[in-house]
Amino acid sequence: MKHSTNPQTRRGRGPARRIGRTLALVLPVFLVLSGTLAVTRVNWTGSPSDSVLTASDISAARAKARAPQDVLRDKLLTELQEENPGIALTHLQEAVNDRPSLAKHCASIARALGRAAVRVYGPTRAQSYARPVCDTSFATGVAASHT
Template sequence: MKHSTNQQTRRGRGPARRIGRSLAFVLPVVLVLSGTLAVTRVNWSGNPSNSVLTAADASNADTSSGAVARAPHELLRDQLLTELQEKNPGVALTHLQEAVNGRPSLAKHCVSIARALGKAAVRVYGPTRAQSFARPVCDTSFATGVAAAHS
């Protein structure tokens, strides 16, 4: 007695079964990863200005109830003052101009930031060398800051 084996049925089921098993393994992984990425993009802070909160931002955020968010122009000023000390005033002035061009809302603070950079440059480099970095950024406010700190 010969056992009949239907090769067509067996052959037809093979690739479909392999594909099904692959999908059964891959699909949950994809869903978990996409859900994780979606949760990191949700604005959990309630602050509409910063709609994307990364894990690094969350770990660096001050969560105390008395914390006050700093204005963007204050953050930029502090960043540029640090850059002035680490590199030179020319680099800081270039980045100030780029920041104002990229974010026009900072233009109203450009004069005060450039003056602060000028005063800091006098403290770090002296009045003569600080003046050599002057550029026509924010209507020559850097030079005004140098002159004010020198007087």
């Protein structure tokens, strides 16, 4: 049996060194492949079909979510056609009282209601429903549609 004459220990050649060497070989390959796969998932053609969801898609989806004033306007316009402008104006005032953040949109909604009332009821009958909701903006909408 032959023995080594060098009494030096085998420091640094244990399982940690093997794991380190394996990672040094596998990790760069993994990073290159994952980066390549990520780039291949990007829609470079410009057509929206089969595209991956991006940050711009998320912001577009948020923009599609309707603002509260738009929802209220549509609801009140439907109510104006089904009931009458007086009920729609009452509900507009109640909505503004319940949600003060809608106050800055009250005048534009009331003008839209006035224009719609002229289309549905005619200028004379529409003006009869006017009341001081949102600084008489309903009457302004009626007058603007009439002239």
